[in-house]
Amino acid sequence: MKRYILPLGGFLILLIFLGIGLRLKPQEVPSPLIGKHVPVFSLPQVEDAGRNFNSKDMEGKVWVLNVWASWCAPCRAEHPALLEFCRLAAAPVVGLNYNDARGDSQKWLKEFGNPYQVSAFDGDGKTGIEFGVYGVPETFVIDKQGQIRLKLTGPLTSELIREKLLPIIKELNRA
Secondary structure, eight states: OHHHHHHHHHHHHHHHHHHHHHHSOTTOOOOTTTTSBOOOOEEEBSSOTTSEEEGGGGTTSOEEEEEEOTTOHHHHHHHHHHHHHHHHTSSOEEEEEESOOHHHHHHHHHHHOOOOSEEEEETTSHHHHHTTOOSSOEEEEEOTTSBEEEEEESOOOHHHIIIIIHHHHHHHHHO
């Protein structure tokens, strides 16, 4: 009888962790960057390699950074919701084209529509790494002081935009 207690105890502990894991929301992955300043970066634009986008250009604004790639299937799934969000003009949306080929990303934006005020080209992925990106798409909300206030992992949906993005953007714009 005693020899079954240890395996049974281990099984019960695993069940507890499984139950906790099933209640977590995969979109809301904790990030060590929440509350910290956005990594400063200057990258060429996807549309025009001769022009750079500098994150300092967004100082004093609440803005959204959406990390995307042309090779990313979930990015394609999120795209209609992202276009819808941009039509609301709640905040400027900047794209970070992550670990991609410039020609592919330009073609992708022409084919599906460009929701971004500007999209920065991070061909080697180094800037994405500074943001702690480990998969695309990922979306960050940044406040007027340049602090990251929210990180969402995975594709945006109309529901996420309505329940998470819009409320925090409104709150940050009032501050």
